[in-house]
Amino acid sequence: KMQCFRDQGDVMCFIAQLLEDGDEAEMARYYRMARALGEEHGFFALECRSCLGLGQMASLEGRYEEALDLMRNALAAAPLTENEHGPMYEMTALDAMATALFHAKRFDELEEVLQRLQAAAKAATARDG
Numbered sequence: 001k002m003q004c005f006r007d008q009g010d011v012m013c014f015i016a017q018l019l020e021d022g023d024e025a026e027m028a029r030y031y032r033m034a035r036a037l038g039e040e041h042g043f044f045a046l047e048c049r050s051c052l053g054l055g056q057m058a059s060l061e062g063r064y065e066e067a068l069d070l071m072r073n074a075l076a077a078a079p080l081t082e083n084e085h086g087p088m089y090e091m092t093a094l095d096a097m098a099t100a101l102f103h104a105k106r107f108d109e110l111e112e113v114l115q116r117l118q119a120a121a122k123a124a125t126a127r128d129g
Contacts (some may be wrong), residue, residue: 002041009037009046016053028057045081048074049090056096064104071097087127091120 016030031053056068071093078089093117094117101110 005037005041006043006046009034009043009050010106012037013046013049013053016050024057027096028054031057043082044077045085045089046074047084048077048081048093052089052092052096055093055100059096059100062103064100064106067100068097068104071100085122087124091117091124094120 012030012034016027016034019027019030031050034046035050035054037043037050038050051070051074053072055067058064058070059067075090075093075097078086078093080086081089094113098110098113098117101107101113
């Protein structure tokens with residue numbers, strides 16, 4: 001039964017991604033449903049993906065504080081993911097955070113995030129060969 005919930009959440013994220021060039025309200029709704037499912041059942045990968053999607057939407061709309069909160073949530077969930085994609089989620093969240101911090105002109109925080117991104121990329125390269 002838990003796999004069924006996880007699959008539903010994956011489909012919700014997939015539908016949200018398909019709506020990328022369409023209805024943003026509907027896109028956000030699917031990401032929010034996936035996030036709720038992830039939080040309710042402890043699917044950290046699902047929570048990570050949905051927070052990244054919502055965070056990137058918020059960043060594109062200039063809502064940088066909201067975007068950064070969502071990306072921090074994704075970053076916190078990344079090492080807890082139940083699949084092998086945690087390092088990828090970490091790098092994606094750090095990259096998205098760097099972009100949001102740059103646009104928000106928060107350069108004091110940007111340097112630390114870029115250093116973390118560089119370290120995560122080096123670790124991924126060493127791990128994946």
